[in-house]
Amino acid sequence: MPLAxxxxxxxxxxxxxxxxxxxxxxxxxDTVASALRAPGLDVLTWRDLNxxxxxxxxxxxxxLYMFYLIxxxxxxxxxxxxxLMSVFERTREMxxxxxxxxxxxxxxxxxxxxxATLGALGVILGVLLGSLGVYxxxxxxxxxxxxxxxxxxxxxxxxxxxxxxxxxxxxxxxLSVVCWIIMLLASLYPAWFATRKEPIDAxxxx
Amino acid sequence: xxxxxxxxxxxxYQVGQVETPALRGVNLTVEEGEFTAIVGPSGSGKTTMLQxxxxxxxxxxxxVHINGQDVTRLNPNKRADLRKGTIGFVFQFFxxxxxxxxxxxxxxxxxxxxxxxxxxxxxxxxxLEAVGISDRARHRPDQMSGGEQQRVAIARALxxxxxxxxxxxxxxxxxxxxxxxxxxxxVRLNQEIGTTFIxxxxxxxxxxxxxRTVELHDGRVAENSQHA
Numbered sequence: 001m002p003l004a005x006x007x008x009x010x011x012x013x014x015x016x017x018x019x020x021x022x023x024x025x026x027x028x029x030d031t032v033a034s035a036l037r038a039p040g041l042d043v044l045t046w047r048d049l050n051x052x053x054x055x056x057x058x059x060x061x062x063x064l065y066m067f068y069l070i071x072x073x074x075x076x077x078x079x080x081x082x083x084l085m086s087v088f089e090r091t092r093e094m095x096x097x098x099x100x101x102x103x104x105x106x107x108x109x110x111x112x113x114x115x116a117t118l119g120a121l122g123v124i125l126g127v128l129l130g131s132l133g134v135y136x137x138x139x140x141x142x143x144x145x146x147x148x149x150x151x152x153x154x155x156x157x158x159x160x161x162x163x164x165x166x167x168x169x170x171x172x173x174x175l176s177v178v179c180w181i182i183m184l185l186a187s188l189y190p191a192w193f194a195t196r197k198e199p200i201d202a203x204x205x206x
Numbered sequence: 207x208x209x210x211x212x213x214x215x216x217x218x219y220q221v222g223q224v225e226t227p228a229l230r231g232v233n234l235t236v237e238e239g240e241f242t243a244i245v246g247p248s249g250s251g252k253t254t255m256l257q258x259x260x261x262x263x264x265x266x267x268x269x270v271h272i273n274g275q276d277v278t279r280l281n282p283n284k285r286a287d288l289r290k291g292t293i294g295f296v297f298q299f300f301x302x303x304x305x306x307x308x309x310x311x312x313x314x315x316x317x318x319x320x321x322x323x324x325x326x327x328x329x330x331x332x333x334l335e336a337v338g339i340s341d342r343a344r345h346r347p348d349q350m351s352g353g354e355q356q357r358v359a360i361a362r363a364l365x366x367x368x369x370x371x372x373x374x375x376x377x378x379x380x381x382x383x384x385x386x387x388x389x390x391x392x393v394r395l396n397q398e399i400g401t402t403f404i405x406x407x408x409x410x411x412x413x414x415x416x417x418r419t420v421e422l423h424d425g426r427v428a429e430n431s432q433h434a
Contacts, residue, residue: 096301099262100315100362101290103283200263203297 068175075179076186083115083190094194095202104195111194115187122183123176130172137165208274209370209402210236210259215268216425217254228254230425231268236404238369241396243416244406250422252406253374259404260293260372261285273369290318294363296373296405300355302347308334308358309343315365333361337391353384360391364401373405377412389415 145161377385421429
C-alpha cells in the first residue's frame with residue numbers, strides 16, 4: 001500500500017507511527033541508527049527488537065561449547081584406548097628395545113613422540129575434511145525458501161532464502177590446538193604404562 | 207680377565223601362591239673370550255641364568271658381577287646403560303624390530319649409543335658383511351628367512367663392540383643347515399674379535415661347537431667341563 005493511501009486510511013495526516021529501514025548488511029544497523037537518532041524519535045535496531053531471539057542464540061552457543069567438550073572427551077578416551085592397545089601389542093618390541101639398552105624414559109618419549117605426530121596428522125586431516133564440508137555449506141548453503149523462517153523466529157528480521165556457513169579461522173585454530181593437547185595428555189598414561197614393564201616381562205612375550 | 211661371575215645366585219619366581227625356584231645357589235665364572243654352552247633340559251634354569259647375566263633380571267639372592275662390577279643392586283637406568291654398551295643379545299625368535307630393515311635393525315644399538323652417522327654406516331656394513339648378509343640390508347624381517355634373520359640378530363648383538371654376547375637357543379628355530387651356519391659364524395666371530403659368547407641350548411649338535419659346557423639340572427650346576 002502506498003504511504004499516502006495508508007496515511008489517509010488511518011487518518012494520520014502527514015505523520016507515520018513507525019518507519020522500517022531495511023539495510024543490505026546487518027552490520028550497518030548501529031551506524032545508521034546513530035545517524036537517524038533525533039529528539040522525539042525512538043530508533044530501535046533489529047537487536048533491540050529481537051532480544052528474546054538473541055538470548056536464545058546465546059544459550060544455543062553455550063550448548064555448542066558443551067558439544068565441543070563432549071567431542072573432546074570422546075577424542076581423549078579413544079586416543080588413550082588406542083595407545084594402550086598399541087602398548088599391549090608392542091610389548092615384544094619394548095622388550096627388545098629395553099634389551100638393547102633403551103631406558104624407560106626413552107621408551108616413554110618414543111610413545112609421546114608417536115602420539116604427537118599421529119595427533120598432528122589427525123588434526124590436519126580433520127581440518128581438511130571439515131573445511132571441505134564448510135566450503136560446500138558456504139557455497140551451496142541450506143535452502144530455507146520453503147520454510148517461513150520469519151514466522152518461526154521473528155517477523156522483524158529480513159531473511160534470505162538460503163542459509164550459508166562461514167569458515168571461522170580463530171575457532172578452527174583454537175579447537176585444533178586444544179584437540180592436539182588433549183591427545184597428548186591422553187597418551188601420557190599409556191606411555192607411562194609402557195615404561196613400567198620390566199624388560200624381562202616384556203621379553204617373555206617372545 | 208673375568209667377564210661374568212655368579213656368586214651363590216638364586217632366583218625364585220612367584221607362580222600364583224607358590225614360589226618356584228629357577229636357580230638354586232649357582233656359582234660360575236666366565237673368562238674373556240670363552241665360547242660357552244649352557245645346557246640342560248627344559249626348566250633347568252638356562253634362560254633365567256642368561257637373563258641374570260644380561261642384566262635383564264635381578265637375582266633373589268646372591269651376586270652377579272660383570273667386568274668386576276656388582277650389577278645386582280644397580281637401578282634400571284644403570285642396568286640399561288650396561289646392556290647398551292657391554293652386552294649383546296641373540297634370541298631364539300630373532301627378536302628383530304618388524305618395521306625396520308636389516309640395516310636399520312643393526313644400526314639401532316648404535317643410534318642408542320649416540321654413534322655418528324658415518325661411524326654407524328661403516329660399522330653396520332662391516333657387520334652385515336661379517337655375517338654374510340650384505341645383499342639383504344634393505345630387506346625387512348618378514349622378507350628374510352629364519353637363518354637370515356638370525357644373522358642380522360648376531361650382527362645387531364655385536365654392533366656396539368660388547369664384551370659379552372648372550373644367545374638363548376639361537377638355533378632352536380632353524381633347520382640343521384642354517385643352525386650349523388649360525389654356529390660357525392658365532393665361532394668365527396669369537397675367534398676373530400675375541401668377544402665372549404655364552405649360549406643356551408639343548409641341541410647336542412650345537413653343544414659340539416662349544417669349548418666349555420655348563421650343564422644345569424633343576425637350577426644347579428651339575429657339570430662344568432672344558433673341551434679341547
